[in-house]
Amino acid sequence: MTTGSWPHINSLAHFLFKEADLLGLIRAGRAMSADVLLDAIEQMTVREKWRTVGRLGSSEGFVAGQPPFQDFSILFKFRDHVVHDKVVQMGEDRAKRYNNKLADPVFGHFHLGHALFGARTYWGMVVEVHRLLGVDMASFHRHYNLKPWADEDERALLERLADRYSKGLEEDAAV
Numbered sequence: 001m002t003t004g005s006w007p008h009i010n011s012l013a014h015f016l017f018k019e020a021d022l023l024g025l026i027r028a029g030r031a032m033s034a035d036v037l038l039d040a041i042e043q044m045t046v047r048e049k050w051r052t053v054g055r056l057g058s059s060e061g062f063v064a065g066q067p068p069f070q071d072f073s074i075l076f077k078f079r080d081h082v083v084h085d086k087v088v089q090m091g092e093d094r095a096k097r098y099n100n101k102l103a104d105p106v107f108g109h110f111h112l113g114h115a116l117f118g119a120r121t122y123w124g125m126v127v128e129v130h131r132l133l134g135v136d137m138a139s140f141h142r143h144y145n146l147k148p149w150a151d152e153d154e155r156a157l158l159e160r161l162a163d164r165y166s167k168g169l170e171e172d173a174a175v
Helices: 005-019 031-043 046-055 069-084 094-098 112-133 137-141 152-174
Strands: none
Touching: 005 031, 005 046, 005 112, 005 137, 031 046, 046 069, 046 112, 069 094, 069 112, 112 137, 112 152
8 A cells, every 4th residue: 555544634634724725714814723723633533534524525524334434444443453452252253343354363364355455445535535525636646646556457456366366265165
């Protein structure tokens, strides 16, 4: 992945308040107000940053129970369990915690498909936040590619590779 969700949302917030002047604070001579808002956003958790920025252009914001935010929450749940997990019974299938989109962090088998789930989720969040804001991605991304793949051909290749790998795993499990 070329960048993560933290730098992206922080950079996007800076762009919105300081460069695009989304709220008109700079034009109104209130640059300090823009700084205060940026400081407040920087103090938020990553999930709250995305929620907040998503609501700047649309009262609906991200829908918590639908992709991409639902998948984003699954990634964070996985991260939290890996870093701060509690003791659970041996044999408990922990992949259910993640709607079977990620493997059990203790006994599961991770593969390219799981990495692609993370990449697709990140890119889905980027696309959706720009849609919610009504801000053209090109105006923010300008001279660099923030996609987790170089182009659509590479994405398609990675998807096919992950599918082939998963089918191989299924065949091995059937034997």
